[in-house]
Amino acid sequence: xxxxxxxxxxxxxxxxxxxxxxxxxxxxxxxxxxxxxxxxxxxxxxxxxxxxxxxxxxxxxxxxxxxxxxxxxxxxxx
Amino acid sequence: xxxxxxxxxxxxxxxxxxxxxxxxxxxxxxxxxxxxxxxxxxxxxxxxxxxxxxxxxxxxxxxxxxxxxxxxxxxxxxxxxxxxxxxxxxxxxxxxxxxxxxxxxxxxxxxxxxxxxxxxxxxxxxxxxxxxxxxxxxxxxxxxxxxxxxxxxxxxxxxxxxxxxxxxxxxxxxxxxxxxxxxxxxxxxxxxxxxxxxxxxxxxxxxxxxxxxxxxxxxxxxxxxxxxxxxxxxxxxxxxxxxxxxxx
Numbered sequence: 231x232x233x234x235x236x237x238x239x240x241x242x243x244x245x246x247x248x249x250x251x252x253x254x255x256x257x258x259x260x261x262x263x264x265x266x267x268x269x270x271x272x273x274x275x276x277x278x279x280x281x282x283x284x285x286x287x288x289x290x291x292x293x294x295x296x297x298x299x300x301x302x303x304x305x306x307x308x
Numbered sequence: 309x310x311x312x313x314x315x316x317x318x319x320x321x322x323x324x325x326x327x328x329x330x331x332x333x334x335x336x337x338x339x340x341x342x343x344x345x346x347x348x349x350x351x352x353x354x355x356x357x358x359x360x361x362x363x364x365x366x367x368x369x370x371x372x373x374x375x376x377x378x379x380x381x382x383x384x385x386x387x388x389x390x391x392x393x394x395x396x397x398x399x400x401x402x403x404x405x406x407x408x409x410x411x412x413x414x415x416x417x418x419x420x421x422x423x424x425x426x427x428x429x430x431x432x433x434x435x436x437x438x439x440x441x442x443x444x445x446x447x448x449x450x451x452x453x454x455x456x457x458x459x460x461x462x463x464x465x466x467x468x469x470x471x472x473x474x475x476x477x478x479x480x481x482x483x484x485x486x487x488x489x490x491x492x493x494x495x496x497x498x499x500x501x502x503x504x505x506x507x508x509x510x511x512x513x514x515x516x517x518x519x520x521x522x523x524x525x526x527x528x529x530x531x532x533x534x535x536x537x538x539x540x541x542x543x544x545x546x547x548x549x550x551x552x553x554x555x556x
Contacts, residue, residue: 281390285546288539292485298492299484 247301254294318506320499390545406541413533426494435487446551457554
């Protein structure tokens with residue numbers, strides 16, 4: 231019985247880490263949306279800034295990846 | 309990991325199992341496995357594209373030559389833009405990283421293929437080599453001045469020690485996020501494709517819906533494969549720039 235509760239808590243925790251995905255989605259969407267609105271105002275300057283777009287997306291995404299890491303640790307290491 | 313839907317078992321994680329090529333279950337460090345096979349195929353594919361493609365050196369390039377030249381020019385420009393002119397010394401390393409990751413991702417999309425980059429062990433080695441070589445490079449080029457990277461001069465003096473701790477933590481989180489981003493994106497994409505393909509087996513006549521979905525997903529995965537290779541390389545360039553010019 232005790233083991234079952236621990237197992238249940240583990241799976242609930244893994245499910246909760248999916249919330250982190252939403253945070254990463256908000257961050258990535260924010261960056262891409264702001265890039266697009268800036269690019270539509272000044273399309274000539276947009277091409278030179280795509281590298282920063284991807285760097286920004288990568289950094290925002292990293293925090294979503296940490297929640298994936300927590301899920302992996304809960305599933306396979308705890 | 310097994311999931312029961314209408315008497316049909318979906319095992320989305322089975323495709324990531326490392327198996328020895330010539331039978332048996334025991335994997336030693338020298339055992340040729342499916343990872344070895346697909347890594348060798350990756351290297352072979354890159355060699356064929358870059359060496360055979362540029363062999364003709366025609367003024368009007370063939371399709372192969374133009375692909376090889378485009379990828380070379382793309383990475384060359386990226387290193388120059390992000391890491392600066394003095395970063396071009398490390399262009400061969402970054403080009404190798406990009407081509408290896410891109411081809412490993414793309415070859416993994418072939419049905420029944422094995423995606424080497426979906427394993428954290430593989431991407432962690434790639435990210436750790438970047439991390440260690442960039443850190444060593446920073447100390448070799450700048451000595452103790454490299455630590456200025458953690459000492460934000462533009463901030464108020466009271467805040468600087470706090471910022472230094474945060475910068476230090478984020479510096480050591482770099483290889484973690486660098487490696488898990490690639491492995492996670494690859495693993496998640498392939499697992500989702502497998503789950504949708506499993507639905508097709510369970511639904512019978514209505515299976516054209518998941519088949520259409522899996523086709524769209526495959527197109528998305530092609531995009532993700534290229535973007536993840538690009539992101540891995542551009543972050544390598546960013547870390548390289550930090551090592552070359554540590555002052556903020």
